[in-house]
Structure formats: C-alpha cells, structure tokens
Amino acid sequence: ADKVVSVVSCIQLEDSVMNLATHPSRDLLVLQLFSGGLFKFTEGVLEPWGNSLIEAHECQHFLEMELVEFEGEVVVVGRTPHNHLYMDTRLWSYDCTSFSQTKTHFLITSHTHTLRCVPLNQSSKAARASEGFV
Numbered sequence: 209a210d211k212v213v214s215v216v217s218c219i220q221l222e223d224s225v226m227n228l229a230t231h232p233s234r235d236l237l238v239l240q241l242f243s244g245g246l247f248k249f250t251e252g253v254l255e256p257w258g259n260s261l262i263e264a265h266e267c268q269h270f271l272e273m274e275l276v277e278f279e280g281e282v283v284v285v286g287r288t289p290h291n292h293l294y295m296d297t298r299l300w301s302y303d304c305t306s307f308s309q310t311k312t313h314f315l316i317t318s319h320t321h322t323l324r325c326v327p328l329n330q331s332s333k334a335a336r337a338s339e340g341f342v
Contacts, residue, residue, distance in 0.1 A: 219254050231275040231282060238275060238284055244268070246284060257284060258296070268294060274307070276314055278328055291319070 246257035270286035293304035
C-alpha cells in the first residue's frame with residue numbers, strides 16, 4: 209500500500225536553509241539561513257532564535273550545529289569553519305575539531321588531542337567555567 213504524507217503548513221523563508229538542528233526530546237527545530245539568521249520552529253510557528261549568534265558574531269556560519277540542554281536551558285551550539293565553538297552568543301573554544309552529546313555529557317575534541325566531557329546537568333555558565341572554556 210502507498211503511504212501518504214500530508215503537508216500541514218508551508219512557511220516562506222527569506223533565504224535558503226544552510227543548517228538545521230532538532231532537540232532530541234522537545235518539539236523544537238532551529239534553522240540557520242545562508243544570510244546567517246537563526247530561527248526556531250516550534251508548535252507550527254517560526255520566529256527568530258533568542259540572542260542570534262549571527263548578530264553577535266558577524267555571520268558565523270556553522271559546519272555543524274546542535275541543540276544542547278544544560279539544566280533545562282536549551283542552547284544552540286555550533287562549530288565554524290575556523291573551528292570556533294559557539295554556545296548561543298558566547299565563544300566556547302578556539303580549537304574545536306568535533307563535538308557530540310550523550311544522554312549525560314557534552315563532548316568536545318580539540319587540535320591538541322584532548323577530549324573535554326561536560327556534564328549536561330550543569331548550567332551552561334557553570335559548564336564553561338568548570339571546564340576552562342573561553
């Protein structure tokens with residue numbers, strides 16, 4: 209039998225989508241446009257993401273992007289082509305080669321062959337301070 213997919217809504221965007229990230233347990237999607245803008249899509253509504261990384265950092269386009277939750281606070285984490293790791297509007301690391309998250313930790317690798325493991329049950333501010341991030 210053929211399966212049918214129904215389009216619930218169609219939203220015009222001002223530019224092409226470069227990146228997107230979904231939250232693993234929330235109904236939340238974040239889009240990064242080629243113009244640099246970040247937008248969140250939740251409950252059928254598209255609106256600008258809080259403090260846009262792009263406004264704060266002059267159009268940093270991300271090679272990879274994820275939504276990470278620290279103590280209930282969802283943040284956009286992105287790595288630029290210059291290996292800078294940003295968490296929302298803050299620079300987290302100058303030498304990030306990759307990152308990922310597990311159920312309990314956020315993991316970052318670097319050019320200096322280190323693996324940083326940050327517990328997700330810390331606040332984002334405490335996580336940066338305890339791990340010596342920028």
